[in-house]
Amino acid sequence: MSTPEKQHKKGLSAQKYLEISEIKDGIVIMKNGSMKAILMVSSINFALKSIDEQDAIVYHYQSFLNSLDFSIQIVVNSRQLNLDNYLQVLKDQERKQLNELLRMQISSYIQYIQGLVKMANIVSKTFYVVIPFSASESAGGAIKSLTGGGASRILNNRATFEKYKDQLFQRVDHVIENLSGTGLHMTLLNTQELIELYYNLYNPELSEKEGLAEMSDLDLSI
Numbered sequence: 001m002s003t004p005e006k007q008h009k010k011g012l013s014a015q016k017y018l019e020i021s022e023i024k025d026g027i028v029i030m031k032n033g034s035m036k037a038i039l040m041v042s043s044i045n046f047a048l049k050s051i052d053e054q055d056a057i058v059y060h061y062q063s064f065l066n067s068l069d070f071s072i073q074i075v076v077n078s079r080q081l082n083l084d085n086y087l088q089v090l091k092d093q094e095r096k097q098l099n100e101l102l103r104m105q106i107s108s109y110i111q112y113i114q115g116l117v118k119m120a121n122i123v124s125k126t127f128y129v130v131i132p133f134s135a136s137e138s139a140g141g142a143i144k145s146l147t148g149g150g151a152s153r154i155l156n157n158r159a160t161f162e163k164y165k166d167q168l169f170q171r172v173d174h175v176i177e178n179l180s181g182t183g184l185h186m187t188l189l190n191t192q193e194l195i196e197l198y199y200n201l202y203n204p205e206l207s208e209k210e211g212l213a214e215m216s217d218l219d220l221s222i
Helices: 004-015 051-067 084-096 100-119 141-146 150-155 158-182 191-202 204-210
Strands: 020-024 027-030 035-041 073-080 123-133 186-188
Touching: 020 191, 035 158, 035 191, 051 158, 084 100, 123 158, 158 186
Parallel strands: none
Antiparallel strands: 020 027, 027 035, 035 123, 035 186, 073 123
């Protein structure tokens, strides 16, 4: 059986294989010096739309794709829904309930949820748009990228970081403006939300059982 110390060392050794150098100001900075911003995107029930609405969505999405002069990545994260925390809240309410009828109703509802979880494989889906930017895409960036430096050159030069950050966020604004025509809603993930996202992606079982600690308590050295 692995001890917490062994698990910690295993986590540290695994970090060197990650491509992420740092997460800062709502931006994922890769070891090669490229940068990424991530939008969380809502979903729509396309099948319930009328024919005209479906045609309009397809048209706006096609226009969005044609407007892009840079690459993006569309990510769908599927995960089995964990209702343990929700069930625990219901059980706490059941114990505190003084009205016998309401207590029985809560107990019946808990049993229903537990049975539903056992019978059905309930999966939640989250949608993201990953927007990248690299120094080679900036004016003079191709020459700089050949001289090396990677993430350290960007992180150690605030002016360079802010310059590339502005260009990245211009792309973010373009995606939001053009994709919103399909009826989708988007939000730009901040630093804490990005850390939680990557933590959950690389530690799915651990994050479901324990959740994510405060950012100040996380070991983020890579």
